[in-house]
Amino acid sequence: MTDQLSPGQTAPDFSLPDASGTTRSLADYRGRKVVVYFYPKAATPGCTTEACDFRDNLSSLQGAGYDVVGISPDAPEKLTDFATEHNLSFPLLADQNNEVAKAWGVWGNKIVNGVEIEGILRSTFVVDEAGKLTLAQYSVTATGHVQQLRTALGVD
Numbered sequence: 001m002t003d004q005l006s007p008g009q010t011a012p013d014f015s016l017p018d019a020s021g022t023t024r025s026l027a028d029y030r031g032r033k034v035v036v037y038f039y040p041k042a043a044t045p046g047c048t049t050e051a052c053d054f055r056d057n058l059s060s061l062q063g064a065g066y067d068v069v070g071i072s073p074d075a076p077e078k079l080t081d082f083a084t085e086h087n088l089s090f091p092l093l094a095d096q097n098n099e100v101a102k103a104w105g106v107w108g109n110k111i112v113n114g115v116e117i118e119g120i121l122r123s124t125f126v127v128d129e130a131g132k133l134t135l136a137q138y139s140v141t142a143t144g145h146v147q148q149l150r151t152a153l154g155v156d
Contacts, residue, residue: 003103005136011036012103012128016071016093019079024069024091026127033134034067034127035149038106039142040120042074042082042092046142050122053146055088057155064155066126071095073120106138124149 005011015025026036037054039047054061054068061068068090072079079092093100098120101107106123109116122142126135126149135152150156 002102002107002120004138005125005133007133011131011133012100013124013131014071014093014095014100014103016095016100017076018091018093019074019076019083023090024093027051029067029069029127030085030131031129032067033065033129034069035061035124036069036071036104036127037122037124038101038104038120039070040072041083042072042078046122047072048082048086048143050084050142050145051082051088051092053142054090055086057146058090059151060150060155061153062115064153066153066155069093073098073101110139126153 013026015023018024041047071093073095079094083092096103098107101120106121108121109118111146121139123138124140125133128134
């Protein structure tokens with residue numbers, strides 16, 4: 001288990017390839033608020049539900065000043081297929097060596113199908129314009145999470 005982050009801390013920077021192979025960094029979002037969410041594996045039921053919920057709520061989140069970025073351990077090619085299949089118009093980033101996941105405290109033990117494994121804990125963060133965390137939510141559920149996030153952020 002890696003150390004978890006808390007609101008008020010500076011968000012760890014990252015530079016990762018997106019689905020098209022373009023490198024994106026947290027620093028690219030400086031001056032804007034950004035929702036950074038980590039998910040275990042593209043094209044699985046829970047991750048698809050969560051990604052589609054972000055897609056369906058993207059305009060209201062952006063209207064309130066929030067960008068959205070998803071991060072998983074998938075290869076960029078898999079992210080391309082996932083984004084295309086589900087019309088995902090926000091960046092999906094490939095953290096194939098899990099270094100960013102570990103820096104953000106989302107790498108740890110979890111139970112999958114009754115078996116304890118090490119992997120990504122579905123988690124969501126909000127980073128303010130200065131790069132500070134204003135929200136850190138670990139081990140969230142896929143279904144209903146985006147609506148709960150909207151409520152927490154006061155997004156109508």
